[in-house]
Each structure stands twice: as structure tokens, then as C-alpha cells.
Amino acid sequence: MISVTEARSRILAGLTPTAGETVSLMEALGRVLAAPLTARLSNPPADVSAMDGYAVRAEDALVGARLRLIGAAPAGHPFPDRLERGETVRLFTGSVVPAGADSILIQENATAEGDGVVVNEATARGRHVRFQGADFTAGETVAKAGQRLHPRLIGLAAGAGHPWVAVHRRPRVVILCTGDEIALPGEPLPPGGVVSSNGPALAALVRAAGGEPILLPTVPDQLPAIIAAAAAARGADMLVTTGGASVGAHDLVQEGLAAAGLVLDFWRIAMRPGKPLMHGKLGDVPMLGLPGNPVSALVCGILFLVPAIERLLGLPGDAPLAEPVRLGADLPANDIREDYVRASLLVREDGGWAAYPYKTQDSGQISRLAAADALLVRPPFAPALATGEMVPAIRLGPLGF
Numbered sequence: 001m002i003s004v005t006e007a008r009s010r011i012l013a014g015l016t017p018t019a020g021e022t023v024s025l026m027e028a029l030g031r032v033l034a035a036p037l038t039a040r041l042s043n044p045p046a047d048v049s050a051m052d053g054y055a056v057r058a059e060d061a062l063v064g065a066r067l068r069l070i071g072a073a074p075a076g077h078p079f080p081d082r083l084e085r086g087e088t089v090r091l092f093t094g095s096v097v098p099a100g101a102d103s104i105l106i107q108e109n110a111t112a113e114g115d116g117v118v119v120n121e122a123t124a125r126g127r128h129v130r131f132q133g134a135d136f137t138a139g140e141t142v143a144k145a146g147q148r149l150h151p152r153l154i155g156l157a158a159g160a161g162h163p164w165v166a167v168h169r170r171p172r173v174v175i176l177c178t179g180d181e182i183a184l185p186g187e188p189l190p191p192g193g194v195v196s197s198n199g200p201a202l203a204a205l206v207r208a209a210g211g212e213p214i215l216l217p218t219v220p221d222q223l224p225a226i227i228a229a230a231a232a233a234r235g236a237d238m239l240v241t242t243g244g245a246s247v248g249a250h251d252l253v254q255e256g257l258a259a260a261g262l263v264l265d266f267w268r269i270a271m272r273p274g275k276p277l278m279h280g281k282l283g284d285v286p287m288l289g290l291p292g293n294p295v296s297a298l299v300c301g302i303l304f305l306v307p308a309i310e311r312l313l314g315l316p317g318d319a320p321l322a323e324p325v326r327l328g329a330d331l332p333a334n335d336i337r338e339d340y341v342r343a344s345l346l347v348r349e350d351g352g353w354a355a356y357p358y359k360t361q362d363s364g365q366i367s368r369l370a371a372a373d374a375l376l377v378r379p380p381f382a383p384a385l386a387t388g389e390m391v392p393a394i395r396l397g398p399l400g401f
């Protein structure tokens with residue numbers, strides 16, 4: 001059995017980012033830039049005032065001086081003339097600073113008297129001026145290829161003059177659920193049946209990670225059906241299966257896909273939940289075989305499928321961040337399989353967080369997985385930990401999963 005780290009790096013090694021496509025900036029949230037963004041204009045585009053007040057020459061604006069008010073220039077209405085010695089122009093936050101002026105006298109430090117303005121407190125050269133290009137200049141690279149567009153970057157792209165952006169195409173992830181017992185949510189449940197929670201959950205995970213899920217009809221535990229379904233994966237960026245990954249006589253995914261041309265890279269990893277994870281290539285299509293147990297499928301989805309989608313999007317595909325948290329209960333020593341322990345994070349009396357691992361860690365319990373705030377990471381053979389000790393935890397909330 002290979003380690004979790006090796007499994008992830010082998011999955012990522014076979015992936016290349018999808019091609020770029022151009023989308024409207026309004027549709028670009030969460031997408032990943034396929035090309036750097038170069039500013040098409042400077043910000044600010046001109047020298048502008050940061051305050052409401054008066055444009056002045058600092059050398060004129062000495063305490064007690066009376067400046068001649070020659071006009072007003074609200075934001076969006078630049079003053080057409082040059083400001084000469086002893087003159088001032090009324091400005092507002094965002095107004096263009098007129099030629100000839102070098103600083104702003106804020107209105108709190110001035111008294112308007114008819115066609116004049118008396119200076120009550122001196123200003124200094126450059127004071128309260130936002131200079132042209134102080135934020136960024138035309139031609140400057142403001143975002144790199146491979147950056148994911150969050151609302152702040154969308155604002156930057158817009159400010160830099162880009163109504164359209166080049167982003168990586170959403171990876172198409174074909175999801176195939178297998179098993180004679182699997183029924184669709186809402187359908188009458190046959191004897192021995194179970195509702196397919198994996199299909200919708202994995203489709204949602206793919207979407208949350210930035211991919212385009214394609215959920216195929218469920219196939220029974222029969223080789224011809226699995227072989228036929230394999231054909232539907234052609235052209236996909238990834239094929240993900242759930243169920244039929246283990247050692248039972250009816251676990252036929254590997255055999256069925258092998259008959260359809262699967263070249264297996266690995267099967268079985270030192271991880272709990274998720275031991276029977278499978279990876280290979282079906283023609284050109286990378287394949288990830290997840291276990292059927294719902295918790296195993298989702299935890300493997302978070303640890304392997306999400307990084308794979310990120311790599312296809314042009315991101316690094318790093319392992320999800322594990323940060324140390326304090327334990328609110330004892331944890332036993334671990335065995336050979338790296339363990340991902342479902343836990344709640346609760347606020348303690350002293351205001352800090354503590355992790356409370358669930359007593360039951362059955363990989364069939366979707367309610368516990370849905371309730372969990374974190375996966376506590378227990379490396380192979382990790383020693384027992386007592387309440388109050390620190391344990392690495394992958395926090396699920398910030399990941400959006």
C-alpha cells in the first residue's frame with residue numbers, strides 16, 4: 001500500500017491544465033487566469049484628491065494666507081485651466097488635481113470668504129494627493145496566470161480595464177456510480193437498496209472545486225455495463241467512479257475498466273477511510289476510483305479529487321492545509337493507515353477552539369461527515385494524544401466543502 005502523499009503526487013503527475021477560454025469578468029468568479037493580466041490604464045488614471053478641500057500650491061498655503069478661489073472641480077469634472085500663484089480651486093474626494101497645484105488643503109483647515117479662502121493650517125507638497133499610477137501603472141502585470149479570481153482580484157481586473165479575462169476551461173469530470181443496490185434520491189427504494197448520496201455529493205464537490213460534473217446513469221455490478229459506461233468518459237478531463245473498488249466478488253470496476261483499456265497505476269493506499277482507492281488511465285482520460293462507502297468517497301474526494309481538479313485548472317493542487325488545533329478529547333495511537341478523523345471544532349470556555357473527534361468513525365455515516373468541521377490528520381503509527389495536546393486538522397468550512 002502506498003502513502004497518501006505518494007498517491008496524490010502520482011495522481012497529479014499525470015495532469016496538465018485545460019486550455020484557456022475567454023469569459024466576461026462578471027462570470028469569472030472562482031475561475032483561474034490562463035494568462036497574466038496587464039493593466040490597460042494606470043490607477044489612479046490622473047492625480048486626484050484624497051480629501052474634500054482645495055487644490056493649492058503648498059508654498060502659497062501658509063497660515064493666514066488668503067487664496068483667490070477661481071473655480072470648483074467636482075469628481076468627474078476636471079478644472080480646464082492651470083492654477084497660478086495665489087490661486088485655489090474647490091475640490092472633492094476623487095477630483096482631478098488641476099495643473100499647477102501640488103497639494104490639497106482640507107476644508108477643515110480653511111475658511112471660505114466670498115471669492116477667497118483663508119488658510120488656517122499649512123499643508124505640505126503632495127499632501128492628500130493620490131498620484132497617477134501610485135496603485136499600478138499602464139502596462140504593469142497586476143495578476144499572474146494561475147491565480148484564482150476572488151472578488152478582490154475581480155475588482156483589480158476591472159480597475160485595470162478588463163471586461164473579459166482568459167481563464168482555464170472548467171475540467172469536465174465524469175462521475176460513475178456503481179452498484180446493484182444504488183437508487184436515485186427520491187426513487188422508491190427496492191429491497192436491499194441504498195440511495196446514491198455519492199453521486200450528488202461528488203458532483204457538488206467537483207463544482208465547488210471549479211470543475212464541470214457530468215453524472216452518468218448508475219451502472220449495476222455487471223462487467224458489460226461497466227465496459228459500456230467507460231465509453232462515456234471519452235473526451236472528459238477525468239473519470240471518477242465510486243463503489244466496486246474493494247475485494248468482493250461483485251467489486252468489478254477495476255476488471256470492467258481494464259477490459260475497456262484501463263492502465264492501472266495503483267490500487268489500495270495506506271489511508272482510512274479510503275483504502276481501496278484506485279488510479280489509472282483509460283485511454284487519455286485519467287481515472288480515479290473512489291470507494292463506495294460515502295465517507296470514504298468524500299474524504300478521498302477532498303484529498304485527491306479536489307487537488308486533481310485544481311491541477312487541471314492550472315493551480316498547484318496542494319494537499320488541503322492542516323493546521324494544529326487543541327484536542328478536546330483523547331485520541332488513541334494509530335495503526336499503519338493514515339487516519340482522517342471526523343471531528344467538531346467547538347469554542348472552549350477560555351475562548352480558544354478545541355477539536356472533539358466523533359466516537360463513531362464508521363465510513364457509512366453521512367450525518368457525521370456532514371456535521372464535521374474538521375478532519376484530524378493521524379499519520380501512520382502516530383502515538384496516542386491526550387486532551388489538550390495539538391493535532392493537525394483540515395478545517396472543512398474555509399475550504400467550502
Ligand SMILES: Nc1nc2c(c(=O)[nH]1)N[C@H]1C(S)=C(S)[C@@H](COP(=O)(O)OP(=O)(O)OC[C@H]3O[C@@H](n4cnc5c(N)ncnc54)[C@H](O)[C@@H]3O)O[C@H]1N2
Pocket residue numbers: 177178179181182194195196197198199242243244245246247248251273274275276290291292293294296363364
Ligand atoms: N474483505 C474486505 N472487505 C472490505 C475491505 C477489505 O479490505 N476487505 N475494504 C473495506 C473498505 S475499507 C471499503 S472503503 C469498502 C469499499 O468498498 P467498495 O469500493 O467496493 O464499495 P461497495 O462495496 O460498492 O460499497 C460500499 C458501501 O457503500 C455503499 N455505496 C456504494 N455506492 C454508493 C453511492 N453511490 N451512494 C451511497 N452509498 C454507496 C454501498 O451500498 C456499500 O454499503 O469495502 C470494505 N470491504
Ligand code: MOO
Pocket residue numbers: 271272273274275276291293296363
Ligand atoms: O477505507 Mo474504508 O474507506 O475504511 O471505509
